[in-house]
Amino acid sequence: MSTSESIALQEKVKSLAETTNTISANFVQYKHLDFLSNDIESSGKLSFKSPDMVKWAYNKPFQYSVLFKNDMLYINNEGEKNNIDIGSNKLFKQLNKLISSSITGNMFTTEEFNINYYKNEKGSVVYFSPKDEKFAKYIKEFHINFNHNAEVSAVKMIEPSNDYTLIQFSNRITNQNIPDAVFAH
Amino acid sequence: MRFLLISLFLLTASCASYPKQHNFKETSTHNFQLENPYFSNPSIDYVYKSDIKVFNKSFSGIFIVKKMANQHHRIVFTTEMGNKLFDFEFLNKNFKINHILPEMNKKPLINTLKHDFFALIEQKPTPVQYYSDEKSTMIKSELLNKDFYYIAKNKQLYKIARTNKGKEKVTFLYSGISDNIASQINIQHSNINLNIHLKKL
Numbered sequence: 001m002s003t004s005e006s007i008a009l010q011e012k013v014k015s016l017a018e019t020t021n022t023i024s025a026n027f028v029q030y031k032h033l034d035f036l037s038n039d040i041e042s043s044g045k046l047s048f049k050s051p052d053m054v055k056w057a058y059n060k061p062f063q064y065s066v067l068f069k070n071d072m073l074y075i076n077n078e079g080e081k082n083n084i085d086i087g088s089n090k091l092f093k094q095l096n097k098l099i100s101s102s103i104t105g106n107m108f109t110t111e112e113f114n115i116n117y118y119k120n121e122k123g124s125v126v127y128f129s130p131k132d133e134k135f136a137k138y139i140k141e142f143h144i145n146f147n148h149n150a151e152v153s154a155v156k157m158i159e160p161s162n163d164y165t166l167i168q169f170s171n172r173i174t175n176q177n178i179p180d181a182v183f184a185h
Numbered sequence: 186m187r188f189l190l191i192s193l194f195l196l197t198a199s200c201a202s203y204p205k206q207h208n209f210k211e212t213s214t215h216n217f218q219l220e221n222p223y224f225s226n227p228s229i230d231y232v233y234k235s236d237i238k239v240f241n242k243s244f245s246g247i248f249i250v251k252k253m254a255n256q257h258h259r260i261v262f263t264t265e266m267g268n269k270l271f272d273f274e275f276l277n278k279n280f281k282i283n284h285i286l287p288e289m290n291k292k293p294l295i296n297t298l299k300h301d302f303f304a305l306i307e308q309k310p311t312p313v314q315y316y317s318d319e320k321s322t323m324i325k326s327e328l329l330n331k332d333f334y335y336i337a338k339n340k341q342l343y344k345i346a347r348t349n350k351g352k353e354k355v356t357f358l359y360s361g362i363s364d365n366i367a368s369q370i371n372i373q374h375s376n377i378n379l380n381i382h383l384k385k386l
Contacts, residue, residue: 031267035251035259036230040386042265056266061386062234064245064265077236077245138268157267161284165267 001117001124009117009124010108012150017106023048025172027056033163046169047182052100055182067185068099074185081185094135098142105144105152113142123147136160203334203348209316209323217322217337219312221345222365224305227252233370233383235262240378246270248383250306258306259283273298275306278329297379301372303329304345304357310335361385 001009025046030039044058044065057065067074071093073084086093101107105126108115113128128142143156151172158164204211224231235248249261260273272283280299289295310326310333317323324335328347336344345357354376361368372381 029267031247031263033249033251033259033261035253036249037228038230040230040232040247040249058265062265066266075245077243080236080243082243159269161272163269 001119005119006117009126009146009150013105013108013146016150017104019175020104021050021175022178023103023172023174024176024178025169027170028168029058030166030168031163032166034161039166046103047178048100048103049178049183052097053183054100054103067183069183069185076185083185094132102142102144102155103152105146105150107142107144120145122153123150201351203332203346203351203353204316204323204325206351207318207323209318209321212315212317215315215317215322215324217324217340219310219324219326219335221305221308221310221335221342223342223359223367223370224250224252224258225308226365227254229366231366232386234386235384236382238378238380238382247386252306260302260306271298273302275303278303297374297377300329300331300347301355301357301381304333304347304355305370305372 023046026043027046028041028043030041032039042058042062043060044056047055047057053067053069055065055067063076063078065076067076071086073086075082075084098107107113107128112131114131116127118125118127123146125143125145128144130136130139137160139157140160140162141158143154143158144152145154145156147153151174152169154166154168156164156166229252231250233248233250234245236243236245245265247263247265249259249263251259253259256275256277258275260275262270262272264270269284269286271285271289274281274283280303282295285295307328310328312324312326314325315322316325321336321338324337326333326335332348334346334348335342336346341362343359343362346353347355352375354374356371356373356375358371358373359367359369360371366385368385370383372383374380
């Protein structure tokens with residue numbers, strides 16, 4: 001991708017993120033471990049409320065939800081609730097911030113990442129590799145796929161071992177009111 | 186006098202061997218070949234939802250076991266969101282840590298998990314002694330220098346107990362068994378407050 005194309009993509013993603021208050025989407029997650037015959041598949045519903053409330057509600061093959069809200073992690077594991085205070089954990093905070101920003105794709109911060117841009121048939125894919133050494137021990141690279149409308153269609157998180165987690169989004173609905181109950185805990 | 190008798194009784198009971206405490210008698214005739222089949226098929230990806238309770242804290246994740254070859258297994262634990270918490274490997278009884286979250290990188294914890302997981306994956310433990318009661322067969326074996334008892338009913342393994350001086354330290358209970366796959370596995374520690382429950386996905 002040329003520099004002007006990458007700047008155009010950045011601007012499109014940024015302006016879209018600025019006007020995005022809520023996102024709801026279905027997601028399918030593929031956990032790839034090199035030694036397995038098949039990826040482990042799970043799926044559910046994502047709800048996002050700007051700037052940083054995110055809920056991942058898995059409903060297949062198990063009922064599990066995790067809500068990121070005010071530096072807290074609220075887990076509901078098949079009815080059993082658990083809270084984790086992530087305020088003190090810098091790494092977790094960083095990860096949470098990244099998860100929020102990867103949903104809109106607005107994470108073009110060159111202080112934090114080395115960034116490379118590529119075109120593909122469905123739009124574009126941007127590779128973000130963390131500069132922070134501690135963080136890079138967990139995630140070697142994020143690949144964020146954008147469709148032609150500059151919406152995130154898939155996120156791939158690649159570990160140093162090259163095992164990865166791929167999340168594909170579908171039925172994305174933006175700026176539709178999401179009931180408060182979704183973000184209650 | 187009564188107190189003395191009770192004490193004596195308790196003393197004898199606690200000194201009794203594990204099979205004796207459970208009314209099993211030594212036997213030389215048996216019809217059960219000692220084998221733990223539950224993670225033995227290399228063409229299967231064994232994927233379990235796992236709930237762990239440790240010192241009244243609970244957390245959960247995905248527990249994955251793969252037999253790579255004979256005497257070679259990978260065991261990986263991830264969060265539901267896919268973050269790897271640990272990645273262990275057993276090759277010819279040698280234990281290797283491919284990855285572990287720094288917060289979990291504690292020797293006593295790793296040692297406990299190593300012994301638990303080895304018991305899960307060791308397919309053909311060497312039988313040392315056979316016992317039986319009216320319905321079940323019990324077989325003593327040794328894994329990584331610890332005493333283990335394998336208990337089977339109708340030729341199906343349903344319980345493994347790790348013991349020390351005759352006392353149960355860890356029990357592995359298999360249930361919902363079909364085609365050599367256990368739909369639930371419960372690992373209960375009695376000396377530390379640790380329970381691992383695995384549910385097949």
